Amino acid sequence: MSQQDGFTRRSFVGGTGLLLGACTAPGALGGAGERKPDVRLTIAPQKIELAPGISYETFTYNDQVPGPILRLPKGRNAIVEVTNLLQTPELVHWHGLEIPSNVDGAEEEGTPPVPPLQTRRYEFAPTPGGAHWYHTHMIADKALMFGAYSGLFGFIIVEGDDPGAYDQEVCVAIHHWGSRWVPGQTLRPNDPKHGFEVGFDYGTMNGRLMGHDAPVRVRQGQRVLFRMLNASATEISWISLAGHTLRVVAMDGYPVPTPCEIDVLMMGPGERADVIVEMNNPGKWILGSTDDKERERGMGMIIEYAGATGAPQWTPVKRTWSFQRFAGARAVPEPDERIELTIGRIPGGPGGYNMWTINGKSWPETDRIHVEKGKRYRIVYNNQTDLGHPMHLHRHHFEVVRWDKEYCPGLMKDTINVKPFTTAELDFVAHNPGPTLIHCHQAKHQDYGMMALMLYEGDVEPKVDHTAMHRAITEAYCREG
Template identity: 45%
Template sequence: MAVNEIPPVTRRQALLAGGAAGLLLRPGTSHAAPSPASLPVRPTTLHIAPTTVELAPGITRRVLAYNGQVPGPVLRLPEGRPAWIRVTNGSDAPELVHWHGLDVGAVPDGATEEGSSIIQPGGTLDYRFVPPRSGTRWYHTHTMAMMDFSRALYSGQFGFLIVEPRRDPGRYDREVLLAAHHWDADLPDMPRSPEECATPRYRYATFNGRLMQAAEPIRVRQGERVLFRFLNASATETVSLALPGHAFTVVALDGNPVANPAPVSVITLGVAERVDAIVHMNRPGCWVLGPTDPIQQTTGLGRVIEYAGRSGSPVWTPPPASDWDYALFGGTAAPPVEELRLDGIFPMLFERRPMPDGMEGWTINGRSYADLPPLHVRAGGRYLFRWINLSGCAHPLHLHRHNFTVLRHGMRRIGPIEKDTVQIGRFDTIDALFTADNPGDTLFHCHHQMHMDYGFMQMLRYT
């Protein structure tokens, strides 16, 4: 098995459905840093350094990565127990590691805007925190790239972080971890229409750092129930996936159990989103698990699913249409906003603004990050984000150190779903409930690397 392949692990966490009402008001969670006496005897170590990644025989790239592999090592941390991770920076520039989806303190979160420490070249930093809730999280660099497509999320600095539950119900037979990533970014001419957005083009795309034609098939047996943990670790690209003849039963979004596990034929992930889905292997054959976008197919994104005793050319047939919809997983629709006890509503309008140097900048309520005052919240308060996208491209919206609960998508009230990143479509709106239950400076931003780098961020500050 190649160094950058993630081996399957059998009978891990089964993410069961939780009640929708529980998503509207979560019980309090402790975010205190662990005491030195409670830490593990030895730290888990990550080393940031240049490495050569083989996407396929004869196709190699020199990138920054963790521990010489892409993705980085899978980190499995026990729920509610202290974690100690030691990171050494062997690159030539300052770095940070962000623990995406973890409700941790501002200092270990890994964002300079929140006061997190920078790891200087040649330096070492210890991260200590207690992961309070189980689920599929991930870790990645949180630096800026601007127009350097070798840095930040264009590089190979990402990896799965699985917070293991205290109890393992074992409702599936094995798990498969697949992280999508795009390589060799190149920015074409800037868009001229207000409804267009600048997005890099990519030469290659991979699961777990390997092109489909160079990766070992995922070998399954008829009757198996396989938990797929999907992660979109791209810097800028949305990914929609299908597996012909099979349904994905979605059991968790961003690592959080959904109220209504539902089958879909297509899974769509905005940048930084995760989807946990169980597939019942009941269609023997040799199939392609791959993107529905023909352009992304040509870049090499995909993986062959091969049943025991079957061989031959893998089959791909596109789904008739995408049936992906957040509303499928939320259960009973949330009550109207007027019936919620709120401490405030934050309307946030997202717009694209041309910049003097020809690049495109991004604003929230007419201002970019450098000119935006923070949103003020009080500990224990309940607030509604009203996100309004006035641009012609989708945005993966991410809130650090907290989850939020999506209550309305477009014109529809939907059953509540708990997330840390949500994709807002072009000219779309989303209402999301946020409980200020983790004091400290908190960063909100679009996870599209170019949008974040060019102003699409705002701070939340506890009073």
């Protein structure tokens, strides 16, 4: 296991105290000066326990998975101090926030990374309100313990817009562990040209296998707000709570125009949903994946009413999904321009890696998208592949005009799963100048080409040495081969 020897916590802790003191950069960005940081995040290797006897070496924020829940008031300047104890640079991306490019957390947008064994400060005013998240924006490339596959994710709740009355709030982040490359034909026997796919050993809610964390304790009559986040690198998740319906009140932090009750929630990587549950059915119940195999591999948590006894119950549920039921009725204005983005795949073949394309090209060769401040644009995704792609737009939100055949006016999001062989039409107003990434939030699609850069008039594209970035990660984390 030489791959793991290098990144146990012990091998770092000894020498870093002094280094950190010497390297702390004063007010690296935004002239933060000496003000005490509102948030301190330390990125470090850590062994986490998914259940007794099942541990993983991963990377964490503040030694925990998920990272700490950050609560910051909307619109008030916050200073975030990030210390990086890894041997590769790191970046914290603020997914869902509409903040400047130089703090958003992507090198391709111009945010300076935190070099190994250094500390850097970032200053920004979080907006909009609601449940968003932070995560690493480093690519993993072939190293499936790194980047989005690691424990580097957590909630940020931007306070100011309340999703309605509730008695208890429970934040739930989904993730998968033990990701590894598996031959494409193992998972897709009818597709002889498909390259490597990613498989995983375990799925978790809040970093613990089902039954190995304290249950969520509730009382009859309570209204519980579950803030759900799919922080998986690769998997679209279907979630239900046995014995209860889920009232979706917000998605990606935005209140939905029509809150409504559903039995099952679909979330692609990067998507969030605020769900209120009326606790009106006493017992012990499973909140978990509707996929039996995934649930057996840990994806679930137990909801326990006061005084309940016996084993936690599960109820099978049919997977159906529609965005339209949450939409409003407004007439969506015509956009000033359309941005047509066709999604494709170049099969890697046995022993190879699939490449993913936007308009026929893979990042960093994808065409730059040029926009003008103040204009309304309609992104038209045309997914010509047989997989779903959770497409994310940084630093902006969009209105879901059409999702396949569904018209969804008024539904605001920043990430949406575009189904296989369908189109999605998403309107956004170009209101936040600065280089902006558009990418698939499925990590292996993003890492293998599905990313593009949007530039406003006057924006200068940041210089990024992509070859050096890939080489550093390969050298650090792919020692076995």
